[in-house]
Amino acid sequence: xxxxxxxxxxxxxxxxxxxxxxxxxxxxxxxxxxxxxxxxxxxxxxxxxxxxxxxxxxxxxxxxxxxxxxxxxxxxxxxxxxxxxxxxxxxxxxxxxxxxxxxxxxxxxxxxxx
Amino acid sequence: xxxxxxxxxxxxxxxxxxxxxxxxxxxxxxxxxxxxxxxxxxxxxxxxxxxxxxxxxxxxxxxxxxxxxxxxxxxxxxxxxxxxxxxxxxxxxxxxxxxxxxxxxxxxxxxxxxx
Numbered sequence: 367x368x369x370x371x372x373x374x375x376x377x378x379x380x381x382x383x384x385x386x387x388x389x390x391x392x393x394x395x396x397x398x399x400x401x402x403x404x405x406x407x408x409x410x411x412x413x414x415x416x417x418x419x420x421x422x423x424x425x426x427x428x429x430x431x432x433x434x435x436x437x438x439x440x441x442x443x444x445x446x447x448x449x450x451x452x453x454x455x456x457x458x459x460x461x462x463x464x465x466x467x468x469x470x471x472x473x474x475x476x477x478x479x480x
Numbered sequence: 481x482x483x484x485x486x487x488x489x490x491x492x493x494x495x496x497x498x499x500x501x502x503x504x505x506x507x508x509x510x511x512x513x514x515x516x517x518x519x520x521x522x523x524x525x526x527x528x529x530x531x532x533x534x535x536x537x538x539x540x541x542x543x544x545x546x547x548x549x550x551x552x553x554x555x556x557x558x559x560x561x562x563x564x565x566x567x568x569x570x571x572x573x574x575x576x577x578x579x580x581x582x583x584x585x586x587x588x589x590x591x592x593x594x595x
Contacts, residue, residue: 370523387506408587409524424580439515456523469583471523 368393369458370472384445389476391438391459393462397421398440399469400432403454412455415440416462444477454478482507484586485574492592494508501589503553503570511575515544515555518567518588521560527555527568557591565593 371390379385400412411424415434432442438459441472444451454476458469484505493499505513512531516524528537528544530553537544541558557564567588575584 409585411583411585423547454521468514468526468529471525474521476521480568 367480368462370470372455372457372472372475374475375452375473377476378480379447381447381449383447384442384443385447385477386443387455387457387477389440389442389456389457389459390473391440392470395440395461395470396457396466397460397462398438398456398466399460400436400440400442401458402426403456403474404452409456412442448480449477452477481483481573482572484570484584485518486570486586486589488589489587490590490592491556492594495558495560495562495595497586497591499557499560499591501513501555501556501557501568501591503554503574503586504591505551505570505584505586507551507572507574507584509575510548511573513544513546513553515542515553516571517570518569520566524569524581560593562593562595565591566589 373388399414401409403409412425414421418434429445434440443457454474456474458471460467460469487502514529515527518524525540525544528539530546535546543556547551567590569588570586573585576582
């Protein structure tokens with residue numbers, strides 16, 4: 367069974383631009399969560415999608431948004447990029463929404479904002 | 481405040497030695513506690529998940545313990561190998577029903593295993 371895939375793996379953007387990251391969950395998984403990871407803050411929750419609906423959102427500004435498609439694939443978008451948005455963006459999938467389900471992480475997208 | 485604190489922040493050990501990583505949490509209500517291993521530049525990989533009623537769980541050379549009374553967990557690595565060099569992240573889930581958004585992450589312990 368293929369794991370969680372994320373594209374692209376690396377991105378370089380400049381301040382003010384926008385970016386879209388993509389995540390394909392494990393086949394059959396319906397929940398996709400997004401995280402931002404930086405050396406200083408560790409992993410921070412962005413949002414979670416289940417059955418095309420955003421179920422929970424972390425404490426990030428409105429510049430960060432996402433969506434989920436009917437095939438469970440998910441995208442996240444960051445508009446008006448800032449230097450502080452440079453980070454590893456991870457997506458994780460799980461079978462269902464319940465908090466006892468194991469999450470499987472993708473390899474991440476490394477975003478650098480210049 | 482719901483928090484997960486890990487110690488030490490970093491650790492260097494010699495290959496073949498054992499080590500123990502600590503995780504203290506103040507998350508409530510508690511649902512489960514997870515340990516992840518994250519190699520540099522890659523996504524985290526789950527090692528163990530423990531619920532309230534479990535106090536020990538093993539995965540090969542990795543053994544996690546949980547004391548729900550003192551709200552402490554440890555991850556013990558036996559006979560370390562060079563491939564154990566990674567960050568180890570402790571994650572506690574709040575039991576509020578159904579949303580992965582209630583995972584509280586520790587900042588991790590960076591383990592370096594030297595030959």
